[in-house]
Amino acid sequence: MSTLVVYASKHGATQGIAERIAAKLGEAGQEAEARPVEAVDDLASYEAFVVGSAVYAGHWQKEASAFVQRNRTVLASRPVWLFSSGPLGTEATDGKGRDLTVAAEPKEMEEFEGAIGPKGHSVFFGALDPGKLGFTERAIRKLPAARTMLPEGDFRDWTEIDTWASSIAHDLAQ
Numbered sequence: 001m002s003t004l005v006v007y008a009s010k011h012g013a014t015q016g017i018a019e020r021i022a023a024k025l026g027e028a029g030q031e032a033e034a035r036p037v038e039a040v041d042d043l044a045s046y047e048a049f050v051v052g053s054a055v056y057a058g059h060w061q062k063e064a065s066a067f068v069q070r071n072r073t074v075l076a077s078r079p080v081w082l083f084s085s086g087p088l089g090t091e092a093t094d095g096k097g098r099d100l101t102v103a104a105e106p107k108e109m110e111e112f113e114g115a116i117g118p119k120g121h122s123v124f125f126g127a128l129d130p131g132k133l134g135f136t137e138r139a140i141r142k143l144p145a146a147r148t149m150l151p152e153g154d155f156r157d158w159t160e161i162d163t164w165a166s167s168i169a170h171d172l173a174q
C-alpha cells in the first residue's frame with residue numbers, strides 16, 4: 001500500500017511541490033508517487049492521499065476540486081492531506097497585515113473540510129514565470145491591483161515543504 005500525491009498544476013510550480021513531497025515520503029521509508037489529477041483513476045490500491053492544487057483567483061483548479069468531489073467517499077475513509085500553491089513574493093503579509101498564506105486559503109477549503117475531513121491543509125508560496133503565462137494571465141498581471149500580488153520569481157520554500165512532508169511520513173508510520 002502506498003501514498004498517492006495528486007496534483008493540479010497549470011504552469012509547473014505545484015507539480016514541483018507534489019514531486020518533492022512524494023520524494024520526501026520515499027526518503028522517509030513510505031512508498032509514494034506523484035501524479036497529475038488527470039492521470040489518476042483507481043484509488044483502491046492507495047492507503048493515503050496528498051492532494052494539491054495551484055490557486056488562481058482564489059480557487060483551486062477545477063479538475064482538482066472535481067477530483068475531491070468525485071472521490072469524496074474514498075477520501076473520507078482514508079488519511080488525506082491537502083495543499084495549495086498560491087502566494088508569491090517575499091512578504092509574509094499583505095497590505096492589510098494579513099498573513100498571506102491565510103489570505104490565500106482557497107474558497108473550496110471549507111467545503112472540503114466537511115466533505116472529506118482532511119488531516120491537514122497547508123498553503124505554500126508558489127512560483128511565477130512570465131514566459132509561461134497565457135494572454136489573459138499576462139493582461140491580469142498588468143492590472144494595478146494585481147501588480148504587487150503577482151511578482152515574477154520562484155518563492156517555493158523547500159524547507160517548509162520538506163518539514164510538512166516529514167510530518168506526514170511520521171503520521172503514516174504510526
Ligand SMILES: Cc1cc2nc3c(=O)[nH]c(=O)nc-3n(C[C@H](O)[C@H](O)[C@H](O)COP(=O)(O)O)c2cc1C
Binds near residue numbers: 088126141
Ligand atoms: C493570473 C494569476 C492569478 C493568480 N491568482 C492567485 C490567487 O488568487 N491566489 C494565490 O494565492 N495565488 C494566485 N496566483 C499565483 C499562483 O497560484 C502561483 O503562481 C502558483 O504557484 C502557480 O502554480 P502552477 O505553476 O502549478 O500553476 C495567481 C497567478 C496568476 C498568474
